[in-house]
Amino acid sequence: MILVKDLSIERSNKKIFENVNLSLGSGKIILLKGKNGSGKTTLLKALLNLIEPSSGAIYWKGKLLKKNLYNFFNHVTYIADRTSSLSKLSVKENIKIWKKIFLSNISNSQVENILKTLKLDIYLDQKVNSLSFGETKKLEFLRLIIENKKIWILDEPLSNLDDESIDVIAQTFEDHRSKEGSIIFSSHQESEINVSEEVLL
């Protein structure tokens, strides 16, 4: 569905990467590997049309991404490496706000189940800024389920997580793949997630 052709990006005349080719079809999981500063985040941002490529193009369903931007946004969830939950509000309120913003019709029991598997259900009435960083990060993954979109773009989803949570996430990825969804995520560490393609930047 997403096709990246010969993408190169320069920032202030410094080449970040050159001639990257990608194709993200349904049921595919792509892992972007590379050192710090190799341009993983930059590539993900270019996929969201935030950064203008210096050459090459990105296509979405056969059309240029730029021409078809809001259609593309209807199908994509992006999770940055910072957490977007509102720290002054409680976990419950955050979930309620997300459900309203993304017009989601996910049921409460489903959310409770996920919170239980992520071991967040005891914090339901606590404010987000009393949670640890790893826990807010896990809370962020709830957005993947709430938004219920086909394409997941994740920036460093595995950092700061313990092995148990990584297993849960690997399971979620598998489920998503079996539902014809596709995932592109970046990581600098080894993991046991079963990916269909690795791209080294």
Place this chain on the structure above:
Amino acid sequence: MIILNKIISFYYREYKLNLSGFQDILTNIIFFFVSIFIFIFSIGPDKETISSIGIGIVWTLLLLSSTLSLRKFYQDDFENGNLLIMHLNGFSFGFIAILKTFSHFIFVQIPFLLSIPIACILLNIANDKLIYLFSSFIIGSFILSCLGSISSSMNLMNQRNFLIGSVIVMIFSVPIIIFSVGIANLEENFNSLISVLFGILLIVFAINPWASGLCLKLSLENN
């Protein structure tokens, strides 16, 4: 219909956010009143002088206290990535700017509206002038919200010198102050001056999505 639902949920989120930080808005209002006290102490409690310059004082302090909350305009949403989420949720950057401006107007400027009558009592402003002050404040504060949107979006990436954001708002608010104070002081000119003020509002409102949207996009690109 989907877009309408999204806008409503945007304001639900803003409402929750501002409710949790309501003490900030209250602090702004307290700042406003404390500055009125200080003004009165510094010029002396002479009733005639106070009531002749009262409207000017109200307007100056409204401007100063609304620049206090500028830093919060986009900064929090920018830093935790919510601006990007709103964009991915189908709003263009210019539209986000418009929505945010209305939200600032509703949740930050309207509380000031309630505190104006009390300020009028403190400053000996005649009751019949209150209506002029109100009407000029509603238009003028919306212009201030637009200017605040422009200047705070400009300074998202400015880590060193945020005060410049307040300076930008104050530079462009000079005509608003001139015409708003003019409205309250010269009743016979009411219609013409309020039309001028409304014209300024339309100009600023037209510039706002363009300038703020561009600055938001720039800051997100280079963050």
Place this chain on the structure above:
Amino acid sequence: MKFLVNPSKFNKVADYVFIPVLISSIILFSIGLIFAFYLSPDDYQQGSTVRIMYVHVPSAWLALLTYAIMTLYSIAGLAFKIPFGFIINTAVAPIGAVFTLICIISGSLWGKPMWGTWWVWDARLTSVAILFIIYLTIIFMNLSFENRIVREKVVAIFILVGSVNLPIVKFSVDWWNTLHQPATISKLSKPNIDPSMMTPLIIMTFAFIMIGIAIAILRIKTEIISRKSYLS
């Protein structure tokens, strides 16, 4: 005319032009000052203080002209993606600020004997003071951003928004009843100023333009060099 938008071509032209411009500005200044102090007559009302005009009026014109140039280059930089526009903006802003400052100081020196006060809050004076503050804000914004791309574009947007002040400065004497007199010299009508005063004014204007260009060339060249070292 490509040297107006292309840094390397600008460098070439500037190398040819710089010395002649500098020399001609020195010559024009000496001729203009001799005219202004010895050869032009006293005003029948204002006496000798009218000679302040030969500094005041050219610096005011150039303060406005500099801002207009910056506005044009901001449009070029933002709309047509010409990076040279941002170089000009950074380089030229302090020059405009200095011209505005000269204009304000000479104006208040002129105002003290004529109006009896250093400063009045009239529309022309206030709008020029705001122009000065806008220039200072541009300079401070140039200093306070760390990211160069964001900085130059944000400054360009600010210049564009701030350009609403230009027509206000220009027409303030016509729109409002001000203490400041309306423009004596305009393109459309015959100037109502005596030729013996017109000549030194024109000469001084060109002298100011030349010195402005000379300083601008130096600043633009440094800006280009600093960017090259930044890039490599």
